[in-house]
Amino acid sequence: MAAEKMSIAKALNESLRKALETDPKVLIMGEDVGKLGGVFRITDGLQKDFGEDRVIDTPLAESGIVGTAIGLALRGYRPVVEIQFDGFVFPAYDQIVTQLAKMHARALGKVKMPVVVRIPYGGAIGAVEHHSESPEALFAHVAGLKVVSPSTPSDAYWMLQQAIQSDDPVIFFEPKRRYWDKGEVDVEAIPDALHASRVAREGTDLTLAAYGPMVKVCLEAAAAAAEEGKSVEVVDLRSMSPIDFDGVQRSVEKTRRLVVVHEAPVFLGVGSEIAARITERCFYHLEAPVLRVGGFHAPYPPARLEEEYLPGLDRVLDAVDRSLAY
Amino acid sequence: MTVESTAARKPRRSSGTKRAAGASTRKTAAQSAEPQLVQLLTPEGDRVETAENAEFLSYVEDITAEDLRGLYRDMVLTRRFDGEATSLQRQGELGLWASLLGQEAAQIGSGRALRDDDYVFPTYREHGVAWCRGVDPTNLLGMFRGVNHGGWDPNGNNFHLYTIVIGSQTLHATGYAMGVAKDGADSAVIAYFGDGASSQGDVNEAFTFSAVYNAPVVFFCQNNQWAISEPTERQTRVPLYRRAAGFGFPGVRVDGNDVLACLAVTRWALERARRGEGPTLIEAFTYRMGAHTTSDDPTRYRRDEERAAWEAKDPIERLKAHLLASGEADEAFFAGLEEESEKLGKRVREAVRSMPDPDTMAIFENVYADGHALVDEERAQFAAYLASFEEGH
Numbered sequence: 001m002a003a004e005k006m007s008i009a010k011a012l013n014e015s016l017r018k019a020l021e022t023d024p025k026v027l028i029m030g031e032d033v034g035k036l037g038g039v040f041r042i043t044d045g046l047q048k049d050f051g052e053d054r055v056i057d058t059p060l061a062e063s064g065i066v067g068t069a070i071g072l073a074l075r076g077y078r079p080v081v082e083i084q085f086d087g088f089v090f091p092a093y094d095q096i097v098t099q100l101a102k103m104h105a106r107a108l109g110k111v112k113m114p115v116v117v118r119i120p121y122g123g124a125i126g127a128v129e130h131h132s133e134s135p136e137a138l139f140a141h142v143a144g145l146k147v148v149s150p151s152t153p154s155d156a157y158w159m160l161q162q163a164i165q166s167d168d169p170v171i172f173f174e175p176k177r178r179y180w181d182k183g184e185v186d187v188e189a190i191p192d193a194l195h196a197s198r199v200a201r202e203g204t205d206l207t208l209a210a211y212g213p214m215v216k217v218c219l220e221a222a223a224a225a226a227e228e229g230k231s232v233e234v235v236d237l238r239s240m241s242p243i244d245f246d247g248v249q250r251s252v253e254k255t256r257r258l259v260v261v262h263e264a265p266v267f268l269g270v271g272s273e274i275a276a277r278i279t280e281r282c283f284y285h286l287e288a289p290v291l292r293v294g295g296f297h298a299p300y301p302p303a304r305l306e307e308e309y310l311p312g313l314d315r316v317l318d319a320v321d322r323s324l325a326y
Numbered sequence: 327m328t329v330e331s332t333a334a335r336k337p338r339r340s341s342g343t344k345r346a347a348g349a350s351t352r353k354t355a356a357q358s359a360e361p362q363l364v365q366l367l368t369p370e371g372d373r374v375e376t377a378e379n380a381e382f383l384s385y386v387e388d389i390t391a392e393d394l395r396g397l398y399r400d401m402v403l404t405r406r407f408d409g410e411a412t413s414l415q416r417q418g419e420l421g422l423w424a425s426l427l428g429q430e431a432a433q434i435g436s437g438r439a440l441r442d443d444d445y446v447f448p449t450y451r452e453h454g455v456a457w458c459r460g461v462d463p464t465n466l467l468g469m470f471r472g473v474n475h476g477g478w479d480p481n482g483n484n485f486h487l488y489t490i491v492i493g494s495q496t497l498h499a500t501g502y503a504m505g506v507a508k509d510g511a512d513s514a515v516i517a518y519f520g521d522g523a524s525s526q527g528d529v530n531e532a533f534t535f536s537a538v539y540n541a542p543v544v545f546f547c548q549n550n551q552w553a554i555s556e557p558t559e560r561q562t563r564v565p566l567y568r569r570a571a572g573f574g575f576p577g578v579r580v581d582g583n584d585v586l587a588c589l590a591v592t593r594w595a596l597e598r599a600r601r602g603e604g605p606t607l608i609e610a611f612t613y614r615m616g617a618h619t620t621s622d623d624p625t626r627y628r629r630d631e632e633r634a635a636w637e638a639k640d641p642i643e644r645l646k647a648h649l650l651a652s653g654e655a656d657e658a659f660f661a662g663l664e665e666e667s668e669k670l671g672k673r674v675r676e677a678v679r680s681m682p683d684p685d686t687m688a689i690f691e692n693v694y695a696d697g698h699a700l701v702d703e704e705r706a707q708f709a710a711y712l713a714s715f716e717e718g719h
Contacts, residue, residue: 064531071501
């Protein structure tokens with residue numbers, strides 16, 4: 001079958017459908033994932049086709065969703081749970097951090113935790129409080145979890161397949177403002193490894209590293225910079241735990257300049273870790289300090305301010321200019 | 327035949343002055359509604375066979391004198407193991423120990439009600455249940471000595487690892503039970519927790535999930551009256567077993583120091599689960615005779631008289647009284663058990679003292695099932711760091 005053009009939302013839906021078809025142990029759980037198909041319709045039609053036993057509307061209790069998913073995983077199932085919005089994951093944070101993440105290690109490898117926690121994340125959708133957050137660093141900090149975020153329909157399809165097949169718990173962050181962006185998906189392709197970064201645009205003067213919703217912003221920034229004669233490479237990190245430092249290093253050894261971009265607050269974020277590691281690895285290659293562009297150390301603002309709060313084209317280009325000025 | 331509720335009779339420890347009058351009224355109301363416990367064996371060792379107990383009596387009709395001796399043996403050996411572990415902590419061989427002293431009947435009674443294919447989700451104090459599941463007691467000591475976080479294969483005996491975060495395991499049990507139902511199996515799941523845990527959101531979510539999915543799970547709450555220093559009144563205004571009604575499934579309070587009653591009530595609840603009738607809450611009314619753990623000092627918050635009152639209801643003594651009075655056990659049995667107990671103590675001591683420390687690099691083992699680049703990198707760096715001492719003298 002040739003590649004098909006579809007949205008990220010559709011790609012995720014197709015990926016879940018494929019997983020349900022191929023592995024009878026795969027279950028989908030969450031609030032409103034059944035008849036409604038999820039508030040973003042990612043599970044649209046799945047309950048109709050696979051039944052209420054496999055696509056399970058849960059009580060409205062996030063800790064209960066993840067806690068029972070752990071029990072189902074212990075019984076041999078592969079639950080894929082949906083947290084309705086980023087800001088609602090915290091009731092489940094205890095189960096994720098103290099139980100899900102540690103179970104394999106504390107059982108000395110004798111039990112596995114193939115649980116995927118899908119979380120629509122990020123802003124720019126004009127939502128009310130707790131609907132626009134980017135808590136990925138809070139999960140990447142926890143040993144035992146894997147954390148990924150696709151930026152394209154193809155990655156959405158394949159990375160979700162790989163996350164479901166993983167015997168480790170995967171926190172799967174979906175860039176909700178990109179749900180309706182379309183792109184080619186080849187369901188017969190050989191996908192990139194789940195935790196490998198990808199060069200989304202080649203360049204020679206500076207590297208922009210981003211993931212999820214910010215990849216598109218960085219590609220636009222690179223295009224704008226090109227008009228000014230600057231050659232900017234864009235690396236789509238794809239995975240926040242583990243981070244493909246080798247991939248970033250390869251790019252930085254070529255461009256000698258790095259700017260990391262994410263919606264999440266800069267302070268102690270994924271960009272901070274990349275700045276530290278790349279400084280250690282590429283100290284003699286760097287022409288400028290690693291810069292970070294992201295959210296502020298403030299609560300996510302009301303929607304009328306989010307355009308200013310979120311890193312956009314101008315803030316990314318400003319960081320590009322500052323780096324090139326060294 | 328009712329064992330009085332010590333917790334309900336205690337004065338409220340810190341009802342504020344402004345609310346004292348109202349609190350006092352409510353307490354009286356709760357107290358007057360205090361239910362009878364399911365009890366099949368009095369503290370004096372007499373069998374209780376009343377019309378009220380009839381339903382539960384039928385669940386232990388098959389229990390022979392040999393079975394009774396077996397239950398007695400389980401409780402004695404569990405207490406011996408537990409005491410040995412407390413001593414080993416005092417000797418510095420264990421970092422911590424959470425004693426089950428006083429709760430032997432609740433654990434052996436419920437543990438012996440289980441089938442091999444049932445699954446257990448314990449707290450960190452279920453040493454008696456572990457014994458019933460065939461988990462070697464020495465395996466329980468690794469986490470308290472600090473050599474691992476749980477040294478047994480959960481699937482080896484259908485006994486999950488000890489869970490330290492209070493109440494988390496009740497959700498795991500519920501999820502596991504949902505899986506059992508999906509598989510069409512007729513086994514059941516039992517989740518242990520305590521009076522303190524009953525306040526946790528996770529426990530209440532487990533009640534909700536198990537009820538709406540009709541999951542084959544038994545919630546076995548050992549109300550041992552104390553959550554470290556906080557009495558049960560700090561957790562609830564109603565008897566805990568009655569919480570079940572609000573979630574839509576039955577709750578029953580059983581004399582947690584009566585091994586026969588605990589066996590009967592747990593069998594009853596497990597049968598309900600197997601028949602597809604969903605969850606049950608059992609509140610085993612018992613007492614933590616010792617400290618919360620070896621790090622605790624109960625003299626700071628509870629009276630000696632309270633402990634003494636519960637000593638008179640000791641689970642082991644009452645079965646011994648029954649076995650002696652009924653002639654179902656003779657001196658040779660007790661002497662033989664004493665010998666077995668000594669052997670167990672010796673085996674436990676030796677096992678702990680010879681338990682090797684883990685290899686340093688175990689820090690990096692099993693963090694992930696499918697590996698992780700950062701763990702690999704840090705492992706290699708740390709190994710090189712350690713090796714640098716050997717090479718450089």
